[in-house]
Amino acid sequence: MTRVAFFDTKPYDKTWFDQLVGQYDVHIHYFESKLNENTAPLAKGYDVVCAFVNDHITKDVIERLYEDGVRLIAMRCAGYNNIDFKSAFGKIHVVRVPAYSPYAVAEHAMALLLSVVRQIHHAYVRTREFNFSLNGLVGFDLHGKTVGVVGTGKIGKIFIQICKGFGMKTLAYDPYPDKNLDVEYCSFEEICKRSDIISLHCPLTPESEHLINKETINLMKPGVVLVNTSRGGLVDSQALLEGIKSRKIGSAALDVYEEEGELFYEDRSATLFDDDTLMLLIAMPNVLVTSHQAFLTEEALRNIAQTTLESIGEFAEGKVMPNEICYQCALCTKEPNSRCF
Ligand code: NAD
Numbered sequence: 001m002t003r004v005a006f007f008d009t010k011p012y013d014k015t016w017f018d019q020l021v022g023q024y025d026v027h028i029h030y031f032e033s034k035l036n037e038n039t040a041p042l043a044k045g046y047d048v049v050c051a052f053v054n055d056h057i058t059k060d061v062i063e064r065l066y067e068d069g070v071r072l073i074a075m076r077c078a079g080y081n082n083i084d085f086k087s088a089f090g091k092i093h094v095v096r097v098p099a100y101s102p103y104a105v106a107e108h109a110m111a112l113l114l115s116v117v118r119q120i121h122h123a124y125v126r127t128r129e130f131n132f133s134l135n136g137l138v139g140f141d142l143h144g145k146t147v148g149v150v151g152t153g154k155i156g157k158i159f160i161q162i163c164k165g166f167g168m169k170t171l172a173y174d175p176y177p178d179k180n181l182d183v184e185y186c187s188f189e190e191i192c193k194r195s196d197i198i199s200l201h202c203p204l205t206p207e208s209e210h211l212i213n214k215e216t217i218n219l220m221k222p223g224v225v226l227v228n229t230s231r232g233g234l235v236d237s238q239a240l241l242e243g244i245k246s247r248k249i250g251s252a253a254l255d256v257y258e259e260e261g262e263l264f265y266e267d268r269s270a271t272l273f274d275d276d277t278l279m280l281l282i283a284m285p286n287v288l289v290t291s292h293q294a295f296l297t298e299e300a301l302r303n304i305a306q307t308t309l310e311s312i313g314e315f316a317e318g319k320v321m322p323n324e325i326c327y328q329c330a331l332c333t334k335e336p337n338s339r340c341f
Contacts, residue, residue: 005046007035016305044068059087081204085327095311101300106158108294112253143167148195151202192219204231223250232258251286
C-alpha cells in the first residue's frame with residue numbers, strides 16, 4: 001500500500017480524497033501543517049507527499065524528503081512555482097493536476113470583475129444593514145469595453161469566451177500565441193495601453209514576476225481594472241497600492257497576493273498580522289480580495305482528488321505518469337512514454 005503524507009489539509013480536501021481513496025491501494029495521513037523545512041520530517045516513512053500552492057518545497061525540504069524515503073511529490077494544483085525543480089530532478093518525481101476546472105477559475109475572475117465594477121461587495125453590506133441608498137454605487141457596462149488577457153492557456157481562453165459573451169472587445173498577450181484562438185494578440189505594452197480591464201492568467205515564472213509594476217502601471221489607462229486570479233507574485237503589491245492611491249487604477253480584484261503564504265486559507269480574524277500593504281489594499285473601497293478561492297468548486301475538488309490519486313497509483317505501479325513535470329519540460333528531450341528521469 002502506498003503511504004501518502006498530505007500537507008496543508010483543509011476539511012474540503014479531506015471530504016473529496018476520502019470519498020475516492022478506497023478505489024486505490026493508498027493510505028493517506030492528513031497533516032494540517034504546511035510543508036516546509038520544519039515540517040518535512042513528518043513525512044518520514046511515507047512514499048509520497050501531497051502538497052498545495054503555499055507549501056515551501058525548497059532544496060532543503062527536498063533533500064530531507066529524499067533522505068526519508070519520499071519518491072513522489074503530488075501537487076494537488078496546477079501551478080508549481082513553489083517547488084525547487086532542479087533539486088528534485090533525479091531524486092523525487094513531481095506530478096501536478098494540470099487542469100481540474102479551468103471554468104472554476106475563469107468564472108471566479110468574472111465574478112470578481114462584475115463585483116468590483118458594479119460594487120456588489122458594497123451593496124451586499126449595505127442591504128444587510130437595511131441601507132437601501134444607491135449613492136456611490138455607480139458602475140459601468142462591461143459591454144463594449146476592452147479586456148486585455150495575459151496568458152491564453154486553458155483558463156485565459158475560457159475567460160476570453162466569457163468576456164465575448166458580455167460583448168467585450170478582447171486583446172491578448174502570450175509569448176506562445178494560439179493561432180487557432182479568435183483573439184487579437186498584441187504586445188504586453190499594448191495590453192497596458194489599450195485595455196479598460198486587465199486580467200492575468202499566466203504562470204508565475206522569473207520572467208513574469210512583477211509583470212505589473214510601477215512602469216507598466218504608468219502605461220495603463222486611467223481607471224483601469226486589474227483582475228488577478230493567477231499568482232500574487234505577478235503583481236508588485238506596493239506599486240499596485242500606489243496606483244490605487246493615485247487613482248490610476250480604478251479598481252483591483254485579487255484572488256491571490258504575493259505574500260499570501262502565511263495568511264490565506266487561515267482564519268486570521270482574531271490575530272494581528274504585520275502586512276501593512278495587504279491591510280491597506282483590503283481597506284480600499286475599490287479593492288476586492290478573495291483568499292485564493294478561484295479553484296474552489298465541487299467539480300474542481302473532485303477532479304483534483306481523482307487526478308492526484310490516479311497519478312499516485314501510476315507511480316506505485318511503476319507506470320508513466322502523464323501529469324509528471326520537471327524543470328526540463330519546456331525543452332523536453334525524453335523518450336515519449338517515459339518518466340522524466
Ligand atoms: P496554462 O498552462 O494552460 O496557460 C498558461 C499560459 O500562460 C500559456 O499559454 C503560456 O504560454 C502563458 N504564459 C507563460 N508565460 C507568460 C508570460 N510571461 N506572459 C503571458 N503569458 C504567459 O495554465 P492555466 O491552467 O490557464 O492556468 C494559468 C494560471 O492560473 C496558473 O499558472 C496558476 O498560476 C493560476 N491558477 C490559479 C488558480 C486559483 O485558484 N486562483 C487555480 C488554478 C490556476
